[in-house]
Amino acid sequence: MARPSSFNDATAEEICIRIMCGDSLAEICRDEEMPAYRTVMRWLKDDETFRRNYASAREDQGHADADAIADIAKRIIKGEIDPAAGRAAIDALKWTAGKRQPKAYGDKVALVGGGKDDAPIRQSHSFDLTTASDEELEVIERFITRRAADAGRDQSGAGETEG
Known part of the structure; x- marks a missing residue:
């Protein structure tokens, strides 16, 4: 056949x-x-x-x-x-x-500084924010806000940001 x-x-x-x-x-x-x-x-x-x-x-x-x-x-x-x-x-x-x-x-990827409510962010060599979902943008914003607060506490030594 x-x-x-x-x-x-x-x-x-x-x-x-x-x-x-x-x-x-x-x-x-x-x-x-x-x-x-x-x-x-x-x-x-x-x-x-x-x-x-x-x-x-x-x-x-x-x-x-x-x-x-x-x-x-x-x-x-x-x-x-x-x-x-x-x-x-x-x-x-x-x-x-x-x-x-x-x-x-698949392997789960956790972001340093992320919280339990943070959604995973797609990984790529370059991340184009214009194509990010609202959920991904919110995760990025929360992460940056936490990091900025942590950096402010580290620089002032008093645990609060200087303003």
Whole structure:
């Protein structure tokens, strides 16, 4: 049987389901019944609905990665997997889960001086305040106000700002 090369909804759906369940695209494309990797890449470029479904499946794959971590940990405890190999696999899955589902599995970044009510600020090499949300601007303002008050106390030695 020849690999499919023309887009079809059933094959596209199967690809998304398998990705959502934790299979890699490379693994899926090794199946003779599935399209070649470059065919899927072409489909993603050409079909908006498939592109959206694929992106959603990749996000959902983060949950499958997190589930796989628990499975590997149990298998290490049972002696079925070498601990060093299991650790390497878990580290890779933690990274992918964190990238695919950052709110659920990503690293939390705390700002020095931030309070419990402060929302996280997006990180980038350069932070453009014109694109910051109102919530982010409020966090920045509270942080700067606290830092300025702390600096005033440090300079006066009396615990109050000079005015």
